[in-house]
Amino acid sequence: MLASALGASAAEPASGEAASPGWILGKLAQPAPMATPFVEVRESRMLKNALRLSGEYRRPQDGVLVRAVRDPYVETTTIHAGQATIERAGRAPRTFSLARAPELAGLQDSFGALLSGDRAALEALYRLRSEGTRQQWSLELTPTAAELARRLQAITLYGQDAELRCIETRMVDEPKPQRTLLASAAEAAPAVVDADGLARLCHQGVASR
Template sequence: MTPCAAAADGSDAVDAAWILKGIARPVPASTPFVEVRASKLLKAPLRLSGQYVRPDADTLVREVRAPYVETTTLRAGEATIARAGQAPRKFALSRVPELAGFQGNFASLLDGDRAGLERHYTLSAQGSRQRWTLTMVPKDAAQAARLQSIALYGRGSELRCIETRTVGNAPPQRTLLAGAAADAAGVEAAPALEALCHGDATR
């Protein structure tokens, strides 16, 4: 089937089920990331780079390699944060519901668990199989009071960026993943990083 024919019969369109099936990754899995945190209190956005590792279905590890080295392990309702030269810090995820939610969301994404996500979010998909967006809007009123939306940007079966928008005027937080994280090497300007997240540019 030609691309034109595919577009004509709608087979190039995407929905949440197609996207989640494509980006699902069996464990063990890992992906590089570049996280950009903007703040009105900072002269320039804070940029972190490293990798996410999911060694098994119940564990998520976030390894920050620059501008400092830190490993956060989320497992069995507990978070462990380790830095070189310091004793590891441990605390219950119940104390930080944002971390617990992040672990659950990331696991659901990598499992392709649409039902799990739809228990907490309203999902809407836009775009084509070559360039798509999946937006997640929280259903819980308490969460919606803090979180406006989580938007996933990707190409084909590759999840390339997660953009989180909170309620209020705070700048969005963007996490470039996989190929987009690699493309971000040497890219410093905020507009260029935003374009990479949204799939508007490549290096």
């Protein structure tokens, strides 16, 4: 299971050594099938209050990413072969190209390529830049393809040791980022009620770790 794999490094000794993109990708690579809980926080000029979604990400096989929302509604999005299919109870499934949803394309590119350890796939679409140490790191993915860059500003991944705990997506036309908390950060998120606290959880992780 991805949740246990992402947290497997908790027993590893702390290291002040710099975290390179290659080291981060090597630590995060995990074979399918796998799954991890998530909490997604959406802030937008169109929303009075931030929308918080919770559920599970699944990677049943290579090239397939499933986003199963369980609260505040039930919805399953399956991303595969350049398309996304959204399913809700009582409605016909809806399938569309990822070109219409760069945030989903970015999710597949970052999350999927990271878990498969495919650095070449990432570098074909993004410029990679890492910061921090192996104990506390970030990896920024800046799109280099013009079509993607028109809507997507950057994706920043935050982690501790071998745990990917947060994916922060910044769209060009939105002043605030969308954050997806994973693993230990997702487990801690229900106790955090304010946006600033969720941002700290994303950027700094769980204090007790």
